[in-house]
Amino acid sequence: MRHWLALGAAAALIAVAACNRGEEAPAPSAEEQANAAQNVAAGTANPQDIAAVMHARHEHYEEMGKAMKGIGDQLKSSNADLSVVRRNAAIIAGYGPQILTWFPEGSGPEAGRTRAKAEIWSDPETFRQRAQAFEAEAANFSRVAQTNDVPAIRAAQGNLGNACKNCHDRFRAPEHD
Amino acid sequence: MRLRIWDAPIRLFHWALVALVPLQWWTAEEDMMELHILFGTIVVGLLLFRLIWGLIGSSTARFASFVKGPRATFAYLRGRAPPAVGHNPLGALSVLAMLAVLAGHVALGLFASDEDGLHSGPLSHLIDHELSEEAAELHEKSFDVLLVLIGLHVAAIVYYALVRRKDLVGPMITGRGEVPEGAAAMRGAPLWRLPIALALAGAAAWWIGSGA
Numbered sequence: 269m270r271h272w273l274a275l276g277a278a279a280a281l282i283a284v285a286a287c288n289r290g291e292e293a294p295a296p297s298a299e300e301q302a303n304a305a306q307n308v309a310a311g312t313a314n315p316q317d318i319a320a321v322m323h324a325r326h327e328h329y330e331e332m333g334k335a336m337k338g339i340g341d342q343l344k345s346s347n348a349d350l351s352v353v354r355r356n357a358a359i360i361a362g363y364g365p366q367i368l369t370w371f372p373e374g375s376g377p378e379a380g381r382t383r384a385k386a387e388i389w390s391d392p393e394t395f396r397q398r399a400q401a402f403e404a405e406a407a408n409f410s411r412v413a414q415t416n417d418v419p420a421i422r423a424a425q426g427n428l429g430n431a432c433k434n435c436h437d438r439f440r441a442p443e444h445d
Numbered sequence: 446m447r448l449r450i451w452d453a454p455i456r457l458f459h460w461a462l463v464a465l466v467p468l469q470w471w472t473a474e475e476d477m478m479e480l481h482i483l484f485g486t487i488v489v490g491l492l493l494f495r496l497i498w499g500l501i502g503s504s505t506a507r508f509a510s511f512v513k514g515p516r517a518t519f520a521y522l523r524g525r526a527p528p529a530v531g532h533n534p535l536g537a538l539s540v541l542a543m544l545a546v547l548a549g550h551v552a553l554g555l556f557a558s559d560e561d562g563l564h565s566g567p568l569s570h571l572i573d574h575e576l577s578e579e580a581a582e583l584h585e586k587s588f589d590v591l592l593v594l595i596g597l598h599v600a601a602i603v604y605y606a607l608v609r610r611k612d613l614v615g616p617m618i619t620g621r622g623e624v625p626e627g628a629a630a631m632r633g634a635p636l637w638r639l640p641i642a643l644a645l646a647g648a649a650a651w652w653i654g655s656g657a
Contacts, residue, residue, distance in 0.1 A: 332561075332562075333560055333561050333562045334562060334574040335562070336562030336563060337562030337569070337574045337577065338562070339562075340562055340563070340565060341569070341570035344565075344567070344570060344656055345570065345656055429561075429563045432563065433561070433563065436561065443560070
């Protein structure tokens, strides 16, 4: 009986280990991220700083995705909680102006696992245009969200979504293959 | 003798899915998510209808008439089953498998969200973003399982046509086909049950599609 339990436990552990593909390096602390951002701005970034910036941008994008869903969940319902919409709009509008600082030289595919495509650095003009268009849409959405005009908010949400998509379609690699 | 086998609701349900499954694949590929979600809600309605009709519909539509236990299934495989009209025990297993996988796939879609939070199923607001994204992943994977089952289904139809010289497509279109000697005839359901089943399934699908 005990042997079977031990075997079962071993099998379970192996399964967990197998599922745990690609352990990532421990997440950089907020302080490390701030330092990294400073070094990038100063032009003195080392590979650890680049990795910290990449990690931070990934987290920020995930936060924006979550915020977009939060907005969508409210606007889909017949009685939207606009305070939730406004809170999430603020998160996205807050990141809009930062986007261009998240892609220093060396933080593309050459640095390792990332969905940032090389085109970001080979076509910086288009990337900049799209990032700035997103920044503008995010600010606009936040502005419209302060009103109580739900149809207008929905329309602005559509425009914001298109701005996300416009950049991703060209500069973000697909998730699988 | 050519007799009735499948009633109109069953045939329409079957061919509606034949149209919707590839359509849904295409709307997803082309990122036409509003359409994808709309058609998905229609599939929910169709599945609910099939469930209801499987309880109150014609004799060959009812699950009770064709879902058999292991004994009857093995008897059928040994060629010792009594003559019957409608799904044989193996066909029954494939119907149940396809309905179950499709239902699971659709259920996952109802809760799914894309990674950017731009498009999400009508019930995704009930769970958080990470779970929704996982639902989306499983929704994609379960489609592959569905494809395998559909492939087996089509292969079986072809096998019957070429090897057993039995046309199964015709009866699913016209409702009529060769019924073995001694098999009990198909009994249709009273017509008044159809609008009830449609109304129930439609209302439930509309409720789900509106976010429940």
